Amino acid sequence: MVRALLIVWMLVTSGVAVRMGSGGADLEADDESFAVGDMVLIQTGKYKSCQGEVIQISSSSKVKVRRRCGDGRKGDGKTWWYKPGQVEEIDDSEEEEEPVEPQEALPDISLIMDDDFRSKHKLCDRYKDLPPVDPRATPPRLNGRPVVRRGQSFRLQLQLSATKSADVRLLQGGQMGKAELRGGEIHVEIPAWAPVGEYEVLALDSKDATLATFGFIVIFNPFSCPSCPEYSDQHQEYLDGNEGLLFQGLSDHYTANHWYHEPFRAANLLIALKLLDWLPMMLRGDLTAVTRYLTNAVGDKVCFGKWGEGDYAGGKPDGGYKCRSKKYVKRRAEKWAHTCHDPTSWTSSSPILEKHWGLVQSGVPSAVQYCQCFVFSGVLTTIGRTLGIATRSVTNFQSAHDVNSDRGVSKFFFTTPTGVWEPVEFSDTLCPAWCESAKKAKKKKCNLKRCSSALRRGVGFTGRCKACIPCVPCESREDSIWSFHVWNEMYYARGNGQEWQALDATPQEMSGGKFQMGPASVPEVRHGKSDCYDTDFVIGEVNGDTKLYVYQVPNLDEDTKQKAIEKGEFMLHSGDPLFLGIRWYMDPFGDPYNTVGYKVVTKKPGQIAKSCWKNPSDCQDEELDLTPSYKQCPHAEGRQPFCAAGYSKTKPQCAEPGADEESLLQQEDEMFQEGNSSYQVVHRSLHELTGDSDDVKAEFSAFVPKTIELDHDLPLQITFTNTGSEQRTLRIAITSLGCDYRGMPVITMQTRRKKYAMKLPLDGLETLLQREVELGPRETKVFQHVVPAENLSGELLETLEVNAAEGTFFLQFHVSAHVLETGQTFGHQPRRHLVEAGDA
Known part of the structure; x- marks a missing residue:
């Protein structure tokens, strides 16, 4: 007998083999019900005509069947889920089964x-x-x-x-x-x-x-396929590396947490491929489509993000599952994946991906609780490498989060005639209610649509948009500077050739209607060039300028502040509400460590040194400095005005991968050039631009120790020098705010009308320390103050909802000093970690 063979190439999707180019009809479900132990006959698929035993039944009437083909097939003895109608119960009433003809051995x-x-x-x-x-x-x-x-x-x-x-x-x-x-x-x-x-x-x-x-x-094939966009002949460390480092902390005090990627664990690969089931078949070969989609999938389906206050081991978040205790899952083994974890407890991608898979199998929302940026990045690095894409985790210190796409971060302050500057704790409270409605704004003679560009830029309010001044904070009220942020780079060709692309799986801002970010060409970020898809966002993160808005108020009581907010009573200069019309591309208060994008690092290729394994703070030799790849002026001390990010006048709006080419449009952002709309770009400190004289000098280098120990006195110190020949009087104001690593204040209490931020008591129970210093001609004085140890006790901070030992928490100090006679103003904003006694 001659038997012809046909070799068919098939792509398997969603667990079912699909013959490409052929059609098929869905099987209709019948009314048959099954019980565990029933013998069934498989009616469809490549195991058609095989028998099997029902071993599990789902709530949706699916049955898990252990196949018993008995013909030596590779899948014999394996289990699979079948829908009603895909299997049929074998009738046990038959007295005698038909004898089975012996089959010829199948080809192998x-x-x-x-x-x-x-x-x-x-x-x-x-x-x-x-x-x-x-x-x-x-x-x-x-x-x-x-x-x-x-x-x-x-x-x-x-x-x-x-x-x-x-x-x-x-x-x-x-x-x-x-x-x-x-x-x-x-x-x-x-x-x-x-x-x-x-x-x-x-x-x-x-x-x-x-x-x-x-x-x-x-x-994907980065090794032996030069025509493949993912081809790379120099990045094997970022393809097969198992041991990684995720740098975290402050720009002048950070550690490197170890992370295990395990890119060759088969489960990690198969789970990564399963995530791509949501992506149309033909896009699964497009690197742009795959990597952009993965930034959404990791943050939406794999990891559940949580920051700030609250318990990381319990509760039930919106869209999440109920956190179960270890004692509970010990009794209910099927709920083993329903536990919750502090983001800092994760050290590997494998348990997260495995737990995600377990949640999928149990039929609950599939995002593991909880993760933060460094976890999202670690998981995406594993997924990229296991799929065959050169991938690495990248940490940006002093990372700006620009919500209104102006490549800048807005900071808001209140100031009094006595020179006290008080930072606004929650900038989302600065938007007057009428600014949220075009109809209400029209009654205020403000055309929100017409002035949207001016509002976003914060300039040009001398003409027809002057009435909209109070709405400036509405456009940037969520702007912040994270002490660090971890994203990813993947290496492949897109547009201008093969290069590193920045991608971010941390859910931050919507892009194309989803929480996704990238790919953004790193060379184009460096040159400040807007491009698809989210280059402007990355430019803001590493090169964003700082804009200061200062409300002038007679005093700091709440009613007075609210009136100033409703009127938009910014300090004006040349008709511009932006303080002095300046975009600061370095820290306005003179601290280079506070400069946006102070440093960008990743793990360098090679083995991790024993000293780094032993001490996460001793890993500087393991860094690969990527700052020059992102910034034209990589070192803060050498920055010049051309290094400023500025405002992009043209912004490409690009179709999502797979959309019709007709929808891929290049649109120029509409710009309103009213009044004085040009920015002055400076790198000087605040005190160099204020007052009628600069004869007073201030030295803040010893203001606060590099680290703050719990349960110990905290010394504060500032040195002032009067270089002139006249008497000078300084008013000093100091506050200290507790923040998470996103730069967001830790909330100690919240009512329907107000949020209360955690502030460190500095002077007894007072959180605002105010002092006055007299300086004679040519005199130098050292201002000193000691915050007592009881104000830094772990118990006190816990009552303020602060886990002081948490590595991502820090204290943000704000110091203002005002010379009464000349109006000269100093500002300083250092931030410090808290450490356990003896760990400093």
Whole structure:
């Protein structure tokens, strides 16, 4: 007997083999119900006609069946979920079963793994099914399927019975690839643009009956495919590196937390591919589409973000699951994945991805609780590497979060005639209610739509937009500067060639209707060039300018402040509400460590030194400084006015990957040039731009120790020098605000009308320390104050909702000093970590 063979190339999606180019109808569900232990006959798929035993039934009437084909098929003995109608109960009433004809041995397909395969598919033999992190977990498995790289070929051995011959025909599945039978070998070629995912080759006879199947996984190819956009010949550390470092802390005091990526754990690869099920098939080969989508998927489906106050081990957040205790999950093993964790407790991506998979299996919202930027980045690095994309985690110290796309961060203050500057704690309270409605704003003679650009930029209010001045804070009320932020870089070609692309999985701002960010070309970020998709946002993070808005008030009581907010009573200069019409591209208060984008680092290639393993604060030698890649002026002391980010006049608006080309438009942002709309760009300190004289000098280098110890006295010190020949009087005001690493104040209490921020008591129970210093001609004086140890006790801070030992919490000090006779004003804003006694 002669049997013809047909080799079919198939791409597997959502757990079901789909023959490319063929159609099919959904099976109708019947009314049949099953019980555990029933024997069933499989009615569909490649295991059609196999028997099986029902071992589990879901609430949606799906049944998990252990297959019993008895014919030596590779899937024999495995389990699978079937919908009603896809299996049929075997009638036990039959007295005698028909005798089964003995079947001929089916052909076998196996991979030819030789030196040629290893050179074309580098590192692919390292993907392994490893034991689960949690013994209760059942992560997906390769089950012997090989991993191959696109843009290359490989060979399969087809073993036929000696009595058979083959008349081979070829069916090509669209652009997915090509399989061809040559003698006893199947030659498979995968295009350079093939979608990544699970594939199968089928051997069919002339009647389309399946004789043999072979499953394999296709991933990206940075090694042996120069025509692939992901090609890289110099970044193997960022493709196969298992041990990573995530730098965290303040720009002048940070540590490196170790992270395990495990890119060759098969479960991590298969879970990453499962995430791509939500992406249209043909986009799974497009690096831009895949990486942009992953920034959304990690923050939406894998990790649940939580910052600031509250318990990280309990509760039930909106859109999340109820946090279960270890005692609870010990009794309810099926809920093993329903526990919650402090973001700082994670040290590896594998347990997060495995827990996410467990949540998916249990049918609850699938985002693991809880994560923050460094966790999002660590997970995305693992996913990128396991899919075959050179990926690394990048930390930006003093990272600006620009919400209104003006490449700047707005800071708001109140100031009194006595020279006290008080920072606004919650800038979202500065937006008058009438600014939220175009109709109400019109009654105030403010056209919000017409003046939207002026509001965003904060300039040009001498003409028709003057009535809109109070609405300036509405556009930037969520602006902040994070003490650090961790995102990712992935290396592939897009637009101008192969280069590092910045991407961010931390949910921050909407882009294209979703929380996603990137890819943003790092070279274009450096040159301040707007581009698709979120380059402006990254430019703001590393090069954003600082804008100061100062409300003038007679005193600091709440009613007085509210009246100033409603009237938009900013300090005016040349008709501009922006203080002195300035964008500061360095810290306005003269501290280089507070400059936006002070430093950008990642782990350098190579092994981590023993000293870094032993002490996370001793990892400076493990850094690769990326600051010059992001900034034209990488060092704060050498910055010049041309280094300022400025405001982008043209901003491309780009279609999401896969959209029609007709929707890809280049639109120029409408600009209103009213009055004095030009910015003065400076790098001087505040005191150099205020007052009628600069004869007083202030030295803040010893103002506060580098670290603050709990339960210890805290000395504060400022040195003032009068270089002139006349008497000078200084008014000093100092506050200290508790913040999380996003620069957001820690809330100690919240009512319906107001939020109360955590402030450190500095003078007894007073949180505002005010003093006056007299300086005679040519005199130098040292102002000193000691905050007593009881004001820094762990118990006191806990009552203020502060976990003082938490590594991402810091104290933000604000110091203002005002010379009464000349109006000269000094400002200083250092921030410090709290440490346990003896750890300083």
